[in-house]
Amino acid sequence: xxxxxxxxxxxxxxxxxxxxxxxxxxxxxxxxxxxxxxxxxxxxxxxxxxxxxxxxxxxxxxxxxxxxxxxxxxxxxxxxxxx
Numbered sequence: 001x002x003x004x005x006x007x008x009x010x011x012x013x014x015x016x017x018x019x020x021x022x023x024x025x026x027x028x029x030x031x032x033x034x035x036x037x038x039x040x041x042x043x044x045x046x047x048x049x050x051x052x053x054x055x056x057x058x059x060x061x062x063x064x065x066x067x068x069x070x071x072x073x074x075x076x077x078x079x080x081x082x083x
Contacts, residue, residue, distance in 0.1 A: 001070040004047060005077055010054065010065075011045030017061050018043075032060035 018028050025043070029036045034056055041049045042057050058065060 002073075004045070005073055006045075006070065007047060008045035008077070008080070011043045014054075014057055014061065014063075015043040017063060021061065028057065028060055032056040 018025070023031075025039045026036050029039045032039065032053075034042075034053060038049065038053055039057060042053055054065075
């Protein structure tokens with residue numbers, strides 16, 4: 001499984017969780033002790049962002065990371081990889 005796809009999926013899930021909680025990126029950044037730009041990068045699944053930033057966002061959303069077998073990539077995800 002491509003590691004970039006995994007971070008993209010994680011970022012997407014975090015964004016969805018933030019939106020479900022009715023938080024803006026700025027509000028989440030404040031709760032996580034990060035900048036809004038760092039939260040934006042986390043939600044994009046940026047590879048340059050350290051695990052601590054992902055952990056801070058998870059903590060601010062009262063979530064934790066669970067390891068499960070990876071699902072096969074969707075056609076949309078495959079298309080994004082080859083952009």
